[in-house]
Amino acid sequence: MAADTSDVTAGFGQVSRTAGRVFRALLLAATLFGIVFVTILLLYVANDAIQPLTADPGWHLTFFLTLVVPTAGVGAFVYRRSQAAFQTGMLALGFVAVALLFSGGAAMLFIDIVRPLTWLAVVVALAVPAAIAVGVTAYDQRLPFLARFGVTTAAFYLSLFGLPGPLGTVASWLSQLGLPIPLGATLGSVRLVPSVVDVVSGVPVAPAPWLMLVATVGGPIGVVAGHAVARDRGRRARVAASSAFLAVVAVAGVVGPAVGVTPVPAVVVAAVGVVPPAAYAADVAVNAPRERVGLAVPATVIVGSLVGAGIVSVVGLAGPQSWVDWAFLTSAHSTNAESAGFYPSIGGSILLMLSVAVLAFPVGVGAAIYLEEYAPDNWLTRVIDVNISNLAGVPSVVYGLLGFGLFVTHLNRPAGTVLIGGATLGLLILPIIIISAREAIRSVPEAQRAASDGMGATKWQTVRNVVLPRSFSGILTGTILALGRAIGETAPLIMIGAPTIKFSLPTQVSETVTAMPLQVYAWSSLYATPDFYTKVVPAGVVVLVTVLLAMNSVAIVLRNKYQSHD
Incomplete structure (x- = not known):
């Protein structure tokens, strides 16, 4: 039937x-x-x-026997024993790859862009007002919110910029627009009160650069890693674990020169690329006994890769004639395809993404919080909602025209600089951040807000203690995905006059900058020889897609992590 x-x-x-x-x-x-x-x-x-x-057939055979076969066998064994353990092992393997990738970008910043002494000055300039903010918060019952907010804002401003700082620059811009502001044209060059950054940067005697990075980069990462591993084992265990991770970073600065790596990149790679994956593996081994067997997967991959590399080096087997090699990643552009490099473009994209994140994230999240939690439901907010949704679909070239007209033409700023490029790309992704943050905030159950209100909490306390922690994963995911869109944009950078080719990295936000999409565009148009078009351009695309996938993977992991804790 x-x-x-x-x-x-x-x-x-x-x-x-x-x-x-x-x-x-x-x-x-x-x-x-x-x-x-x-x-x-x-x-x-x-x-x-x-x-x-x-590559030689023997090269493929070697890595097949030392890497592919053992990894497949160990992976199959772990998967049959526990799917959760297998997922943990794959996550650890991805963590190693992404951490090493990010450590290379961080090392680039401290080698050619930011001096370790300047970085130390910025860290101190942030620590001083943070301590003031903690002290002010201790008087929560004595000072009103606006007084605490004003003191904290002033402390951060004076510590980072001094007086007048950006206020003088804004006054200069307004005076250039014809507004009657006394002394507006000269405030930008007058420093009435020096900033903490200027004071620390001007010290006559300072520690070795790598020691500064051990303290300012390895220290915070070591503390976070130690607390993650020994979070339930008492204060002594947390201090011991943090000290062990910090010792790894310090030893890297000492041992690095012995293996041909200068101390500064050795410290950065150890702090950013080695300590976080090691902390994750130690956390799984100590606190997740049922999943620790999954760590055999990344261990097999790492050992198999090292053994295979050693064998092919001893035997003398030639590997692939890849265009994505160390010279390509660390060299500047050349008219010869054999010598063309991607280094200035990679560094330029990193600077642009940092500028975009600093400029767009606070504004976007703040706007989302206001529109969802504070704004009344009237015709004005509905008009704003519609316009934000429309702006998210505007072509990127329009934002390039907006950035050129606003920043270059009207404010008379130099074209194609890090600051102008970051501001233009920030405007591009601002509607996306607002929309994604609003959706994340809207997903917080209304019952939790009601419970907080019923316990006598103020609106701000409800937002700070209930709404933001519950929606943080969605906000962060949307922001990283928006940055992933910004890193691949070309039209806005062309419109603001960013150079398609640059032979050095910018050291200030007022210098011109190029980016990976612009460099690939130049190779495929201005230098469209067969070698450039069929070899160098694909190499640039592979690097760009790899960075983009790494950023998206971070968003996915963070989203899953915070959702699992909800």
């Missing part, structure tokens, strides 16, 4: 199970088509950039 494939439901008419199955199959087919198509495209580009078939 044939199975019944349809029935009649009140209010819906004839309901067919066959139609549902067909619809589900079509959705699956569309999904697989998109994934397969994108995968084929990426493999095609990666093949041109890495050229794996140019």
Whole structure:
């Protein structure tokens, strides 16, 4: 007897199970088509950039026996024993790759862009007002909120910028627009009160640069890592774990020169690329006994890679003639494809993303909090909602025209600088951050707000202690994905006059900057020789996509982590 494939439901008419199955199959087919198509495209580009078939057959055989076979065997064993352990192992493996990638970018900042002494000055300039803010907060019952907010804001401003600082620059801009502001044109160059940054940067005697980084970079990361590993084992255990991670960073600065790495990058790579994955592995080993077997997967990959590299080096087997190599990542542009490098563009993209995050994140999240928690429901807020949604779909070239007209033409700022590029890209992703942050805030159950109000909390206390912690994962995820869009934009940077080719990294926000998409565009248009178009351009695309995937993976991990704690 044939199975019944349809029935009649009140209010819906004839309901067919066959139609549902067909619809589900079509959705699956569309999904697989998109994934397969994108995968084929990426493999095609990666093949041109890495050229794996140019390696000796023995090279492939060596890594197949030392890396692929052991990893497949260990992975299958772990997966059969526990899927949760297998997921933990894969997460640890991805953590190692992403951490090492980010450590390279951080090392680039401290080698060629930011002096360690300047970084130390900024850290001290942030620590001083933070201590003042903590002290002011201790008088919560004595000072009103506006007084505490004003004191804290003034402390941060004076510590970072001095007086007048940016206020003088803003006054100069306003005076250039024709507004009657006395002394507006000269306030920007007058420093009535020096900032803490200026005071610390001007000290005649300072520790070694790598020791500054051990204290200011390795110290905070070591403390966080130690608390993550020994969070439930008492204060002594947390101090011991933090000290151990800090010792790893310090030892890297001492041992680095012995293996051909200068102390500054050795310390940064150890602090950013080694300590976080090691802390995650130690956390799993100590606090998750059922999942610790999953750590065998990344251990097998690391050991297999090192053994394979040692064998091919001893035997003398030639690897792939990849265009994505150390010279490509650390060299500047050249008219010769063999010597072309991506270094200034990588550093420029990092500076632009830092500027975008600093400028867009506070404004976007603040606007989202106000619109969701404080703004009344009237015609003005509805108009603002519609305009924000429309601005999220405006083509990026329009934001480039806006940035050029506002910052370059009207404010008379130099074209193509780090600050102007960051501000323009910040305007581009600002609506996206606002929309994603509002959705995350809106997802917080109303019952939790009501419970906080019922306990006598003020509106601000409810937002700070209930709404923001619960919505932080969504806010952070939306922000990182928005930064992922900004890092691949080319049109806004072209419109504000950013150079497509630059041979050095900028050391100030007022210097011109290029970015990875601009460099790839120049290679594919201005230098469209066969070698550039079929080899160098794919290499640049591989690097750009790798950075983009790393950023998106961080967003996914953070979202899953915070959602698991909800």
